[in-house]
Amino acid sequence: MKFVFFHLMPYPYLPDDFDERYSSPSLTFPNKHFDPQLGTQLYHRYLDELEHADRLGFDGIGVNEHHQTAYGLMPSPNIMAAALARRTERAQIMVLGNAIGIRGNPLRVAEEIAMLDHLTNGRLVSGFVRGIGWEYFGHSINPARSRDRFNEAHDLIIKAWTSDEMFQWISPNYEFRYVNLWPRPLQQPHPPIYIPGAGSTETMRFCAEKRYTYMSVYAPTPLVGRWFDGYRQAAAELGYTPEPEKLGLSIPIFVAETDEEAHRAARQHLTWLFHKGLKQGPEIMFPPGYMSQSSMRGLLMSGAKPFPELTYEEIITGGMALVGSPDTVIARIRELQEQLGFGQLIGLFSIGDMTHEETVRSMELFAANVIPAVRALGTQEAMAAAP
Template sequence: MKAIMFHLMPYRDLPADFEQQHESIWVTPPNTTLCDPAMVHQYYNWNLDELELADKLGFDGVGVNEHHQNGYGFMASPNLMAAALARRTPNNSAICVLGNTLALYSPATRVAEEFAMLDVLTGGRLLAGFPVGTSMDVNFCYGITPTETRPRFREAVDLIIQAWTREGPFAFNGEFNQLRYVNPWPQPLQKPYPPVWLAGGGSVETWELAAHRDFTYSYLSFFGYQFAKKLMDGFWAKMDELGVDRNPYRAGFSQLICVSETDERAEQEYLDHCSYFFNKCLHIPSHFMTAPGYRTRRSAEFAIRTGQPGDLAAAAAEEKNWKTLTERGFVIGGSPDTVAEQLIEVAKGLRVGNLHALLQIGSMPHDLTVKNITLFAEEVLPRLRKLWADEGWDHKWWPKGAADRNAAAV
């Protein structure tokens, strides 16, 4: 099992009545009245400290992502954060940028160049994430026509892979990218190119792309095992249909995790911060979640069949107490024994070999985040290491320059 300390980088001090006074945490939250740059200075440094601690404590990777105009995760440029981490993660954790929202870049060679820079800078430790992007980011914040989102994404994938593998200069004439000269300096250190990881919320087309291109797929959700099981069963069924093996390292999932000395203490320490996350950080109205035309018909029909939450704010607001949060798997929390046992059960049930561990949640302060990361690394992670070792699978999607801590443990 590979464990990545994944950081959303949320605003940790939203007002108590935020969700009553404001339409959404994403797209429209007033930046002047709600966002204090002096506080953000402190947050960014805490966030980097927390990721650097994960490297020090032996996490397999540290993870960042891209979002825009929101207080749920205000990391508009994950590449900036990854560059900062490149020089301050001496234990050689993988740098997982999950990822650059490809439809936003015109031309997409910008992603090819910056990811190549990161791969060279880190000595081949980059995991290159290619997300389609949320409707909030792509359609509402950046104004991309919804029906163009996926065509732009697919063309960007083609252009970036060619930029990394073809001898330049060459011409690229696509629908959205027309370039007489494609000749990026440098090309990536990893050959033929860094491992590509896809992130999604249940799009059938993304599963098919993962199969055809031999990319990994990570289901990123905050609604626990029950929702993830429906989605990942669909993913593996699609892999079977397309003749792709069931290597668990093809897949990953994200999980909110809270570790303390006892189950009771975990509730006392973490409940308020989890409530902040579900009530404030997921305060997103349904009309922002999926602009008309953003989803294909096939993926929309699959979402209806599997009961995916269409209104995040309504789904999140129902879960206000520790009992329902943990029983439904929205949060895996408790003592190290409780957390390890549940994570192993979930990973086996989903058949996933990559865990995106969310250990800073909502308003969680720096000192409590440090405690959570440390307890997880020292008392939970060692119990996850050998999961899947008995099946003998090769993790083909791990960066060549990153430390292989699983091999050492096995």
């Protein structure tokens, strides 16, 4: 199994009256609540944690893109990847990913990822995301054009990476008279591509057709199981069986010496993540036209509670977080892997308003005790030997 240390880089210093006064930390939450001095400290702290994950032996260190939100302070994940490129040595640097649907110039993404591939000596993973509904509002783009813009931007980037001659690109959303990428990527034909999915049947099919890695977002285990099954079914219809590493389970993780200590500390931080960071109503998450009718129907029929309504106990029992001693987390990973069949675990260790010291202790316990115990899970050999 492959283990990824993923970071959201949240801004945890929300006002005391946040719950009463503000409907979300995103889009309309006033930036007067951002303290530049605290922000500077956070950026350097978070980069320290990502670099430490490389030293601890995580297979990948992941960053992502969000705009106009306290939920994640990375409007440009490529800048963070560049900051990590020369200060890490072994782990893949995983941009999970660039929101190409809201980019006015996808060629800039192609150029920057190609540069990063060289700066990392071929350790780069390129993720593509559509961007969340509110990010289309924040960029004055009709969210009903999200899927088309994403698909066209993706196709343009792939062709720019793989063509060795200049070409012209004219499509409904983008027009470039000259496409002649310098530099070309180091990895050939291009860096590995990861796509997160939240139940969209179009995304499952897209990943299966391209044989990309499909990542879950935070959701109850039965719902993630349906998503992974949808990806596997789409692959089966195309005549192949995806290897477990093509499925990545994204999940918050908190490890302490004992179960009691872990739950006592994690309750506050997971509550911050789900009740404050993920306090985003459907009107800004899924505006009209953002999802197809079939995907929206599946979302509505899932029966999943809105994140802010979940109790801490529901978060744990629903499989939306791994919390406990190393032995407990090992046992839970084995259960989830047997149930879901994933080959990558994409862990959020810096959860909500956690301190740096708590984050480091949790990731060190995980790296020293959990990774060696479950490393063999999720391989083709292990899956073949399973009942």
